[in-house]
Amino acid sequence: VPLSRTIRCTCINIINQPVNLRSLEKLEIISASQSCPRVEIIATMKKNGEKRCLNPESKAIKNLLKAVSKQRSNRSL
Amino acid sequence: VPLSRTIRCTCINIINQPVNLRSLEKLEIISASQSCPRVEIIATMKKNGEKRCLNPESKAIKNLLKAVSKQRSNRSL
Numbered sequence: 001v002p003l004s005r006t007i008r009c010t011c012i013n014i015i016n017q018p019v020n021l022r023s024l025e026k027l028e029i030i031s032a033s034q035s036c037p038r039v040e041i042i043a044t045m046k047k048n049g050e051k052r053c054l055n056p057e058s059k060a061i062k063n064l065l066k067a068v069s070k071q072r073s074n075r076s077l
Numbered sequence: 078v079p080l081s082r083t084i085r086c087t088c089i090n091i092i093n094q095p096v097n098l099r100s101l102e103k104l105e106i107i108s109a110s111q112s113c114p115r116v117e118i119i120a121t122m123k124k125n126g127e128k129r130c131l132n133p134e135s136k137a138i139k140n141l142l143k144a145v146s147k148q149r150s151n152r153s154l
Contacts, residue, residue, distance in 0.1 A: 024108055025107070025108050025110070026106065026107050026108065027105070027106040028103060028104070028105050028106075029103065029104040029145055030103050031101055031103065031123070039145075039148065056145075056146075056148070061146065062146040065142045065145055068106055068116075068133075068142055069138065069139040069142040
């Protein structure tokens, strides 16, 4: 049995509920890697700086990314 | 004349050239705010950790975000 690698994912709880683009300060998409085997998407909220992990496979995140790519760059997220 | 706000954007040079999803370690999308009036998209490269600013309105970033939302979560970016 090979030595197991230490898994260090950032996200513990992942939510599926929709997040409004305008309420976001930042959206981070982190690639799967040796330290975490899955893609992680972390949303930082404008209001309180709270970070929420979103499910990359959810309809909500697909809609969010679509909205990002449709926005004009000189507008708020 | 009102006092001008100090502008503190992260990106100085913005590139339009395509970035391959698989070569990315992280993608950050930062909302426009009081400190920077435009949306900023910062890609961190896997190879050397280099950060590149991408143009949110470019075709390249639209394709990249489309690719993110199509990927399976248990794969590399």
